[in-house]
Amino acid sequence: MQWWRTLLRQYPLVLATLAVAALGGVLTAAGAGQVAQWAVSGYALAIAAVQAVAMVRELRSGTWGIDILAVTAIVATVVVGQHWAALVIVLMLTGGVALEDYAAGRARRELSALLAAAPQTAHALRPDGSVQDVPVDDVRPGDQLVVKPGEVVPVDGDLLSAAAPLDESSLTGESMPVERVTGDSLLSGAVNGPAGIRMRATATADASQYQHIVALVREASESKAPFVRLADRVAVPFTAVALLIAGAAWAVSGDPSRFAEVLVVATPCPLLIATPVAFMAGMSRASKNGIIVKNGGALERLARVKTAAFDKTGTLTHGHPEVVAVAPRDGLPADELLRLAASVEQYSNHSLASSIVHAATARGLTLSPGRGVRESTGHGVSAQVDGHTVAVGKEAYVAGLVGGTSRIEPVELEPGQLAVHLAVDGVHAGAITLADAVRAESLHTVTRLRQLGVRHTVMLTGDGEATARHVADAVGVDEFRADCLPADKVAAVRALPDRPVMMVGDGVNDAPVLAVADVGVAMGAKGSSAASESADVVILVDDVDRAARAIAIGHRTVNVAMQAIGIGVGISLALMAAAAFGMIPAIVGAGLQELVDLTTILWALRASGPGRGEPADLAAATRRPTPRSALATA
Template sequence: MEFLNTDRLKTGLLLVALVGLVAGLVLQVSGWTDAARITWFVAVAPVLAALLVEILRSLWRGEVGLDIVAALSMSAALAFGETLAAAVVAVMYSGGTFLESFAEGRARREMHDLLSHVPRTASRHRNGGLEDISLDEIVPGDLLLIRQGDVVPVDGTVASDTAHLDTSALTGESLPARLARGDDAMSGSTNAGEAFNLTATHLAKESTYAGIVRLVEEAQRSKAPMSRLADRWSLGFLVVTVAIASAAWWFTGDPIRAVAVLVVATPCPLILAVPVALVAGLSRAAHFGVLIKGAGPLETMARIRTLILDKTGTLTDGRPQIVSIDSHAGMNEDDILQLAATLEQASKHPVAQALVAAAKLRNLPLSVPSEVIEVPGDGVVGRVDGHAVIVGGEDFVANRVGGPTVETSDLAAGSVLVAVAVDGQFAGRLVMADPLREGVGGMLELLRGQGIGRILLATGDRAQVAKRVTDGLGFDGLRSSLTPDQKVLLVLTERKNGPVMMVGDGVNDAPALAAADVGVAMGARGAAASAEAADVVLLVDRLDRLGPGIEIARASRRIAVESVVVGIGLSVIGMVAAAFGYLTPVQGALIQEVIDVAVILNALRALRIKPHEFAGPLALAETSAPAALKGASP
């Protein structure tokens, strides 16, 4: 019966109910009363049938929803010949489910992109040549060739002299790791250097990356589905409705009064106003680069009490940047950077790419290097505009030209040195590090002002690096060197303090994002796995969007609750009037329509929410967001 939940069926039911109502009214006006009643009956029947099936499924799951009231009102109206009232209720109900389905249509897609991060095939050495095989064919002991830019398909050991792997998506380490022969290489990491050989030690299904996939799936299954805000009111409202309808019938002996009570009680303010307000909130959040995957995550986001942040790529930028340039031999900083970046154009190493990006940011002209020789993981030698240039690690350059050395213990944690020599003389050093995102401190204070009671850092990086980065930010806790399953455990432990939001960007964050009440992924450059596992994606790659997202979520939920309270209040007044005979079933249905219009208009106020705390720096948010978000309606 899963097809009953499809958007296509819900759209069809709305069209049938609406067309049937209009057609019946035309027949009624034309004097074809019996035909009108038959038309209304036929229009109501499929809506009622689908509703009854959904009620049975909900009861099987142990859930009692307000759909029961709608079913009672339609059934009673048909049983006592009030087919027009039943048709009006059918239109109201099918319209409400359509809007709710529209909101849920923004829910997360399947996680097939997570698996697509790993290649479907691998290159295996066999009989003096290479053969392409599927991952399932890899067995421990196979010798695989990992080309530059390839993702390591299985866990193994390095069978070449050196290998340089970008493990940021797995461990949170922002700088590539240099591995020697015999070192372990994790599946899911990317080859950032020259091609190397890998000896497989595990089957694909037993490797690190496959384990992360399983963690995500298990965490998603363990997270209880978000119940609709409306259903929290269902049991009490259902009891009140049945009591008033029964009393009206009992004391007057007129079943039509009970029908009128049920029709007025049809909880369309709940069925309609809640999804409209939440969908409007989803659309508004999208204007600020915050993609929330459905009404459930938005509602939960409004109640967050604990925030857990990943470090690399989330709290920090995730890309090495120049911190300072130490010049020697009379060369200025721009000259050193220009020569180094020009030569590094020939390398695909992340640090080399960061140098090139820094030079372009300073508008330094970069020519074409010549006679380039790269020693993977150590450095690059070549000629730039007639000069002999060497760029690389401190030892790599010192062994060729000499020069002052620096004690690595004097460096800030997480920093890396890039030495430069020109024409046989030491020219200077570039100190690089992964910097903290701009405005993080202020953002954390604003989030505390919005009701976030606990803010924690959870990272796979070393404790020394994490402490340096978070110094002065006032975190309530710092957890370092965490594996993916340890991050999940941290999220589950923090739930005792209230709903938990987890923010991350790497593959290693995906299980924790799925386990959190609300998972937030840095979607602009984050891993596909984290984007799929998350409930919220920050499309503009700015952590300060968390503030507007939370404020919009809370305002949308508040508007939805206001609509519910006002709508239910008016419905109760109408129920009392119907019980005393002041309203017929048709009049009750029409009055309920007026109530619906009022609460929907109130719910649409969510489209005008503007996060006042961020009115300054975020005034340009809507113009800087991706063009695809303009006018987006989830």
């Protein structure tokens, strides 16, 4: 009986309407038709009075609603003796809320699934080897945890087990399991594979990726689209046309029933329900693609974007240097040069050091231990490796160790590149070139944006002009602005003439410009919470191409909402014309009205999927693919 109590609590007027209908049916069957008419008519007029009061309040607040059609239709059908038709209209009004809730529930299922999956407990591994369940909020960095098969990783951490296949679809939209090995970072919200694993927490629950995403999703699911105000704008002419047709039908035919019959089919529900359902479906689809749209207004603005602005570092480029060339001297193999450099750099905290070490390990090279490590901060580092004195660093640092810059082999660098030199036993051994590489998807993103109607693209960066020009040419943006401080980026976005403007960035320094853009898009939620909080849209992974996908989803959502309104209004106008000629009795019209509502709602739900010619969506947030291998052991 739980469902009955829930129905009574949430939709009491629906049950009351059904009860009145049952009572009227019993009275009519018992031969008390007149009493039944009075009971049904009185109830209908009472509901109309309640709706009228609410309508007056809305008018006083400056909002023009469309309930006037329903109220007028109820009164008109009661006056002409069509009390059953009046009751059907009342059922439409009272049941419309339940119908909208059901449709919106379907539309937001990916958002709801993400919220429902938020972990509440964690399995803490104690020093004696026992496992104790603790509230996830009690987990602290450094705690060792056990994640059982099929469970959600409760907090961000590092993997201690040998390997683990994880489903990260709820975070990234990627359907295939991702293989992680010892030492790899684990994101909270990922779903463990078929074997238990051990991990070490690196953040509390509040500071972890999943809780941050859940907060964004909750904000998105509770928002309402300013676009729904379009319904009010359509309502004014729609109401006027309906009253005009109804009045003309009465005047020409001389039959007041025609007035009621026309208004019965002038259903307002396509305007009331279709738009919010379409927008919730669009936001749900975005979530399924790893994109959190915080509110419906942002989704509408995405559909109208005319200028796209991008930060460079970490957005159009990867944001960290990568080894792009290894140039040894005097016959030294390239892999050996890289291995020696990485063997020294493994002891350095410099950002370039990790890139060199990563490049060496990615090639399968075995690093040697170093002795007597000495580092000159910001310049270079030296150590004894395999019996050799190896120095790695800037040209001037290495030159000082080999006896002068004349003995350093020059390296030709392209804009955005830098060289790290290497000396072995006091002899220049070669150089390693690094660069912040342009993302492979950046050019496709800019091309796709133009196809979606974006007329102007611009790159804003704090880098020098030569580097900025190199990246701008590589990705195909229309213009770039170099040497920009955060305040310069804000001024540049404010001055862009072709609006709305979408700004895509990823770092803390991007937070101000994301806030002033018409649509701020933060890329990579695990990066900067400041950028994510100031943005309207958050892309959960480092994939700039999803900015274009977000605009495509905005286009699709707005188009479907407009189509749903057009279909509902069009069918209603056709039915009104038929009713004006006496072809649709009031009771039949009331039934047809429900079919119109259902048609428009089903059409609005089409926003949850791609349209014709659009690329297929990424994995659904609720999909849990079975890992192809079970590599993890606790």
